[in-house]
Amino acid sequence: MASGNDSSVAEFILLGLTQQPELQLPLFFLFLGIYVVTVVGNLGLISLIGLNPHLHTPMYYFLCNLSFIDLCYSCVIMPRMLVSFVKQNIISYAECMAQLFFFAFFVIDECYILTSMAYDRYVAICKPLLYQATMSHQVCLMLMMGVYAMGFVGAVAHTACMLRLTFCDGNIINHYMCDIPPLLQLSCTSTYVNELVVFIVVGINVIGPSFIIFISYTLILSNILRIKSTEGRSKAFSTCSSHIIAVSLFFGASAFMYLKPSPPGTLEQEKVSTVFYTIVGPMMNPFIYSLRNKDVHVALSKTLERVLS
Template sequence: MASENDSSVKEFILLGLTQQPELQLPLFFLFFGIYVVSMVGNLGLIVLIILNPHLHTPMYYFLFNLSFTDLCYSSVITPKMLVSFVKQNTISHAECMTQLFFFAFFVIDECFILTAMAYDRYAAICKPLLYKVTMSHQVCFVLMVGGYTMGFVGAMAHTVCMLRLTFCDGNIINHYMCDIPPLLELSCTNTAINELVVFIVVGVSVIVPSLTIFISYTLILSNILRIHSTKGRSKALSTCSSHMIAVSLFFGSSSFIYFKSSPVGSVDQDKIYTVFYTVAIPMMNPFIYSLRNKDVKLALSKTLKKRCSFK
C-alpha cells in the first residue's frame, strides 16, 4: 500500500491568468512593462530616500519600507506569472510553499506599514508639538519590527497549515501563483483548519489595521475641521491624500478576495482582483507618493542636478 507521501503531488501546473492563446503575448508584454516600471519606481524611491538627508524622517522611513516591500512581493509573483504566458508553467511543491510564504509575509507586512503611516500622519497633524517624541527613531523601529513580525507569524501559520494538506491527484492550479484559495480547492484533505486560519490571520491583518487607520483619520479629520484657515486645511489634507489613496486601493482589492462566504469561491474572478494588488499596486505606489509630494520632487530634482554637475 502506497504511503501518503508517495501519493502526494510533487509538482503543480500553474494555468496562468488566461488560457486564450491570442492574449498570451500581449499580456506578457503588458505585465513585463508593469514589472519593469514597478522595479524602477520602487528602487528609485528607495535610492532617493537614502541619498537625500532631508528625507530621513519618519514618514519617508515608512515609505522606504513600503517601497522595499512592494519591490519584494512583486518579484515573488510577477516573474513566475510571466513564464505562464510563454510556456507551460510548472512549480514544485517546495517552490509553491516558498512562494506562498513570502507572498503572505510581504502582503501582511504591507498592511502594517500602511497602518504605521496612518499613525505617523495622526501624530504629525494632531500632535505637532510632540511629533519628534511620539515618532522617535525607536518608535519607528519598533513599529516596523512589529509589522515584519506579524508578517512572519501570519505567513508561517498559512504555510504550516498548507504543508499538512495532501494533494492526491489534481495538480493544476487555476491561478498564476500559489495562492491559498486555489490550493485549498485542489486538496483531498479536510481544509476546515486552513479556512479557520485564513479567517483569523486575514481578520487580524485587515481588521486591526483598518480600525487603527479609521480611528487615526477620524481624529485627523476632526482636527482639520477645527483649522480656521482654508490654506491650513488644504495643506493638512494634502499630507494625507497619498496615503488615503494607497490604503483604499490596497485594502479594497485584497480584503474582497478573503472576506467572502467561503475562501474557495470563484478563482477566475479572484485572479482579476489578485492581479490588482500583487502587480498593479506595487507599480502605482511610487507614483502616488512621488507625483503628489513636493519633498520627493525636490529631492529628485536635486539628485538629478548633482549627477549632471558631475558629468
Template sequence: MTLGRMTFSNDSSVKEFVLLGLTQQPELQPPLFFLFLGIYVVSRVGNLGLIVLIVLNPHLHTPMYYFLFTLSFIDFCYSTVITPRMLVGFVKQNIISHAECMTQLFFFCFFVIDECYILTAMAYDRYAAICKPLLYQVTMSHQVCHLMMVGVYVMGLVGAMAHTGSMLTLTFCDGNIINHYMCDIPPLQKLSCTSTSTNELVVFIVVGVNVIIPSLTVFISYTLILSNILSIRSAEGRSKAFSTCGSHVIAVSLFYGASAFMYLKPSSASVDDDKVSTIFYTIVGPMLNPFIYSLRNKDVHIALRKTLKKSIFI
C-alpha cells in the same frame, strides 16, 4: 509534461503543480505578457528610485519617509515574488515544484501582511503629525519607529508561518493543476484531498486579524485627522494636510479593498474574480504606490531635482 499530467511520489502526494495562469485564451497571451512585463519594470524602477532618493537626501530622513522607504522596499520584494512566475505562464507551461510553491506562498504572505502593517504605521504617523504636532518628535522618535518596524516584520513572519504551516499539512493527490497565476491559498485548498476546515479557520483568523485590526486603526486615525483638518482655519493649511493624507487614503483603499474582497468572502466565489482582485494588490498596487506618494509630494520633487543636478555635474 502535458497539462493534465500529475506527478506522484510513493505516498501519492503531488510533487509538482501546473499554474494555469491569468487566462487560457492564446490570443491574449502575447499582449498580456508585454502589459505585465511593463508593469513589472515600472514597479521595480519606481520603488527602487524612491528608495535611492530617500537614502541620498538627508532632508527625507524623517519618520514619514522612513515608513515610505520600508513600503517601497516591501513592494520591490513583493512584486519580485509574484510577477516573474506569472510572466512565465504567458510564454510556456508554468510548472512549479511543491517546495517552490510553498516558498512563494510563504513570501507572498510575509510581504502582504507587512504591507498591511506598514500602511497602518504610516496612518498613525500622519495622525501624530497633524493631530499632535507639538508632541510629534517624542511620539515618533527613532526608537519608536524602529520598534514599529520590528512589529511590522514580526507580524508578517508569524502570519506567513501560520498560513504556510497549515498548507503543509494538506495532501494533494487528486490533481496538480492550480487555476491561478501564483500559489495562493484558496486554489491550493480546492486541490486538497484532505479536509481543509482547519486551514479555512486559520485563514479566517489570520486574515481577519491582519485586515480588520489595521483597517480599523487606519479608519480611526483618518477620522481624527479629518476632524482636525476641518478645524484648521487657514485654507492653505487645510489644503496641505489634505494633500499629505490624500495619497495615503488612495493606497490604503486599493490595498485593503482588494485583499478583503479576496479572502473575506464565500469559498464558492468565482475563480476569475479571485484572479482579478489579486492582481490589484499584488501587481498593480506595488506599481502605483511610488507614484501615488511622489506625484504631489514637494519634498520628493526637491530631492529628485537635487539628485539629478548632482548626477549631471559629476
C-alpha cells in the same frame, strides 16, 4: 514525494491569468512593462530617500520600507506570472510553498506598514508639537520590527497549515501564483483548519489595521476641519490623500479576496481582484506618494543635478 509532506504531488502547473491564446502575448508585454516600472519606481524611491538627508524623517522611513516590501513581493509573484504567458508554468512543490510563504509574509507586512503610516500622519497632524518625541527613531524601529514580526507569524501559520494537506486530486492551480484559495481546492483532505486559520489570520491582519486606520483618519479629519486657514486645510489634506488612495486599493481588494464567501466558480474573479493588490498596487505606490509631493520633487531635482554635474 514532496519532502515534509505525504502528498503524491511533486509539482504543480500554474495556469496563469488567462487561457485565451490571443491574449497571452499582449498580456506578457503589458505585465512585463508593469514589472519593469514597479522595480524601477520602487528602487528609485528607495535610492532617492537614502541619498537625501532632508528625507530622513519618520514619514519617509516608512515610505522607504513600503517600497522595499512592494519591490520584494512583486519579485515573488511577477517572474512566475510572466512565464505562464509564454509556456507551461511548472513549479515544484517546495517552490510553491516557498512562494506562498513569502507572498503571505510581504502582504501582511504591507497591511501593517500602511497602518504605521496612518499613525504617523495622525501624530503629525493632531499632535504636531509632540511629533519628534512620539515618532522618535526608536519608536519607528520598534514599529518596523512589529511589522515584520506580524508578517512572519502570519506567513508561518498559513504555510504550516498548507504543509499538512495532501494533494492527490490534481496538480493544476487555476491561478498565476501559489495562493491559498486555489491550493485548498486541490486538497483531497479536510481543509477546515486551513479555512479557519485564513479567517482568523486574515481577519486580524485586515480588520485590525483597517479599524486603526479608520480611527486615525477620523481623528485627522476632525482636526483638519477645525483648521481655520484654507491653505492649512489644503496642506493637511494633501499629506493624507496619497495614503488614503493606497490604503483603499490594497485593503479593498484584499478584503474582497479573502473575507467574502467563496462559492465554486469564482476563481476567475478572484484572480482579477488579486491583480489589484499584488501587481497594480506595488506599481502605483511610488507614483501615488511622489507625484504631489514637493519634498520628493526637490530631492529628485537635487539628485539629478548631482548626477549630471
